[in-house]
Amino acid sequence: MPEPPSRAASLDERRALVARICNSPTFARTVRLREFLQYITTLALEGRAEQLTETHIARHVFARGDEFVPVDDSVVRSSARQLRLKLKEYFDAEGRDESWRVDVPKGSYVPVFTRRDSPPPGRPHAEAAISKRFRLSLAINLLLLCALLIGLWGRFAPAAAPDSVVRVFLKTTSGGVPIVVSDFSLAAMKYLFADQQGKAMGLDEYVAWDYSGMKPREDAPATEARAFELLRGHRLTRSGDLSLAVRILQAGGLDRRLNVRHARDVAPRELRSASHIILGNPNSTPWAEPYEARLGFRWLRGIGYEDLFPGQGEPSVYRIHGNSFVERGMGYGRLAVLPNLSGHGQVLLLSGVNMVTMEAAGEAATDPAIWAELQSRLGISSSRPLPAFEALLKTEAVDNTPQHAQIVKARLIRK
Missing domain, CATH: 1.20.5 (Single alpha-helices involved in coiled-coils or other helix-helix interfaces)
Structure with a gap:
């Protein structure tokens, strides 16, 4: 029996909406999320919404086999969270004038289409x-x-807390400021798989959720394949990142603009349009990668930092003692402020060769004494937006805990 004209038109409108979303710049580089959205909307519009279970989606969208266990593999749940963020991003930007909207309510994988009717005329005040x-x-x-x-x-009222790099950064920026914590799952996958196989994963692959370059070989032990799927499907970060995020929140006076985001949940558009704080180095937080080329203190994986502009008699490389997995002894971190990728905001970069040295950079960013020393060295003020600058920090670790960080060198970054 044919559909009534009005219902058929409604179905066509909703299918056209899904097509526009999938062809939009927001979804341009997220192949898997496009496939996810197309699959669940197709089934829903065909009246087969009862099939949209986690196991069914895992098998038909994410190529999981009969051994898929939702408790051990969160790929569908994590992808659904990412899809909700992408849909919100679309309807907040290029889709703000759409006459229809589609959402995936939390706790369900069945998409819901709603028509954006004009609000009723306002009542008299x-x-x-x-x-x-x-x-x-x-x-x-x-x-x-x-x-x-x-x-x-x-x-x-209590006296205002003294200024620090974090407080001045927040005072001179506007809008929401995400604190991006590192992706320990990615770092573990690189160590276990990519490094052994000589494969690399850059920011483009990370944005597209393309981990195929690190997938274990067909003849690899089953335990490796299992570990790979667990790491790919879970968002892990380090306790040190969370402790540092709490420290930043406290130093910022619990500023409501601050929000903590896992690196895997961040969209490129956010980092181009807003100021942000990035924790970690390019190995664990790929969003730090585009900024490395702008810095004079270059991160060297497992080694330390290279100084591209050493003074007379100064070393060109500052090496940690031992290796980056042994988090004790002397090490180096970096604190830097740069324009964001669009130049319409700023980014505060807190990095180290390992967890301890990154924590030291975070402590320096919240330490009023470090801020006072930077003001003296660089001639910067609390009353104006922070200029682009970088500081190389030295710390001594005892029992995996950073001691007081010291500034080795600091300089302004010229355009």
Whole structure:
């Protein structure tokens, strides 16, 4: 029996919406998310929504076999979270004028289409019914209350915390500021698979969720394939990243603009349009990679930092003692501020050769004494936006804990 004309038109509109979303710049580099969206919307529009279970999607979209166990492999759940973020990004930008909207509610994989109808005309303001005398009295009382609260605040409010790099960074930036924590799953996959096989994974592959270059060989032991799937399907970070994120939140006065994001959940557009704080080096946080070419203190994996502009008698390479897996002894970290990828915001980069040296960089960014020393060395002020600069830091680790970081060198970065 043919569909009624109105329902058939509605189906065509929703299918056209899905096509526009999949062909949009937002979804241009996310092949797997496009396939995910196309599959679940096709089944839903064909009246087969009951098939959209986690196991069914894993087999038909993510090529999982009969051995798929949802408890051990979160690929569908993590992809659904990423898809929700991408859909929000689309409807906040190029899709803001769409007449239809599609969402994937949390706890379900069945897409929901809603028509964006015009809001009903507003009702007359309630204040119109209030007498002029009452409104005047209310305004006077509110002014008196505000004056009282201001007086009490000035008398009892705690003194403002001293400035640090983080506090000044937040004071001179606007909009939401994500704290991007490292992707330990990626670092583990590189160590276990890519490094052994001589395969590399760059930012482009990371953005597209393309881990095929690190997939174990067909003749690899089953345990390797299992480990690969577990790491690919789970977002892991290090406890040190979370501790540092908490420290930044506290140093920023619990600024509501701050939000903590796993590196795998960040979209390129966010980093081009907003200021952000990135924790980690390019090995564990690929979003740090595009900034390395702008810095004079270059990260050397497992070694330390290279100084591209050493002074007379200064070393060109600052090496850690031992190797990067032994987190004790002397090591080096880096603290830097640069324009973001679009030049319309800033990025605060906190990196190290290992976890301890990155923590040292984070502690330096929240230390008022380090900020005072940077002001003295670089001639910068708390009252103006931070200029682009970088500082090489030295720290001594005892029992996997960084001691007080010291500035080895600092310099402004000229365009």
